[in-house]
Amino acid sequence: xxxxxxxxxxxxxxxxxxxxxxxEQSGEPNIFYSAGGDGLVVAWNLDNPEQGELLAQVSTxxxxxxxxxxxxxxxxxxxxxxxxxxxxxxxxxxxxVPLPGGAFFDIAFSPEQKLIYVGSTDGSLFLLGSxxxxxxNRIQYTGKSLRSISVNATRQELALGYSxxxxxxxxxxxxxxxxxxxxxxxxxxxxxxxxxxRYLLSGSRDAHLKIWDVTQNYxxxxxxxxxxxxxxxxxxxxxxxxxxTCSMDKSVKIWDAQSFKxxxxxxxxxxxxxxxxxxxxxxxxxxxxxxxxxxxRTVSVWELNFSxxxxxxxN
Numbered sequence: 001x002x003x004x005x006x007x008x009x010x011x012x013x014x015x016x017x018x019x020x021x022x023x024e025q026s027g028e029p030n031i032f033y034s035a036g037g038d039g040l041v042v043a044w045n046l047d048n049p050e051q052g053e054l055l056a057q058v059s060t061x062x063x064x065x066x067x068x069x070x071x072x073x074x075x076x077x078x079x080x081x082x083x084x085x086x087x088x089x090x091x092x093x094x095x096x097v098p099l100p101g102g103a104f105f106d107i108a109f110s111p112e113q114k115l116i117y118v119g120s121t122d123g124s125l126f127l128l129g130s131x132x133x134x135x136x137n138r139i140q141y142t143g144k145s146l147r148s149i150s151v152n153a154t155r156q157e158l159a160l161g162y163s164x165x166x167x168x169x170x171x172x173x174x175x176x177x178x179x180x181x182x183x184x185x186x187x188x189x190x191x192x193x194x195x196x197x198r199y200l201l202s203g204s205r206d207a208h209l210k211i212w213d214v215t216q217n218y219x220x221x222x223x224x225x226x227x228x229x230x231x232x233x234x235x236x237x238x239x240x241x242x243x244x245t246c247s248m249d250k251s252v253k254i255w256d257a258q259s260f261k262x263x264x265x266x267x268x269x270x271x272x273x274x275x276x277x278x279x280x281x282x283x284x285x286x287x288x289x290x291x292x293x294x295x296x297r298t299v300s301v302w303e304l305n306f307s308x309x310x311x312x313x314x315n
Contacts, residue, residue, distance in 0.1 A: 006305040011049040013299035020293035023282040024065035030286050034299050035062035046286050056086050058234045066107035077104035097133045108149040113172050119146030127175050139175045154197040161188030166262040183220050195240035195296045203231025238285035246278035252292050
């Protein structure tokens with residue numbers, strides 16, 4: 001018995017004037033945010049997807065967004081100037097948090113630790129208090145970019161993907177280094193723990209998707225040539241049964257989260273997909289809506305319908 005997926009493109013969202021680099025959830029399943037090279041931070045409603053609402057505009061490119069649910073705030077990572085804290089209800093900047101280090105590629109949040117983690121071009125990992133946004137610590141294990149951060153709440157650990165090809169496992173409370181994972185042969189652009197925390201998935205410029213068994217001291221248990229070019233992002237479905245990857249090869253792929261088998265390819269030829277690199281994904285629990293953004297300046301909304309069939313071949 002295997003899963004088969006029907007894909008329908010339900011909307012193409014336009015309005016960004018440059019590459020769209022990042023997407024982020026909100027406190028509501030039908031609302032999400034986008035940002036990119038034009039500095040625009042836009043809110044979208046899946047119930048009325050054609051009408052975006054401008055939340056903020058910053059002076060430089062935005063590579064990272066992070067929603068803080070308790071305070072209903074949105075963190076915006078600037079290319080050069082640190083973070084801006086956006087009050088979503090009032091649609092205004094609540095606070096500016098200056099940080100050194102160049103561009104900021106990822107922002108993660110741990111409600112358990114009450115900490116915000118920021119990764120920068122110069123390899124710095126910043127730990128900020130989530131209440132007052134004060135800098136708690138700055139750690140630099142390498143001068144190469146810190147591209148991706150994932151939090152394992154159960155183990156109180158961080159997975160950090162770097163451009164020196166190494167994944168570093170750190171203590172979520174202090175940022176102290178615990179372990180280094182080698183295996184990728186190029187920059188690690190995305191890391192993501194499975195919802196149960198048992199596995200860590202990583203994607204790289206080497207086009208490989210790697211699966212690491214967290215319970216077995218992060219032993220590498222699988223390595224898949226998943227795309228033709230760089231894997232930019234990994235995201236899990238709300239149920240945790242599936243995950244999706246996106247790539248510089250212009251495609252989005254859907255995978256089974258238990259078997260790690262490929263289930264579906266979404267691309268331009270088959271589904272009128274993106275024409276250039278797909279940079280980030282957002283998977284809403286609203287009717288299995290998967291959202292993708294691209295260098296082609298658009299955001300696409302895909303409706304996924306899953307069913308089961310009794311076949312050996314799932315592709």
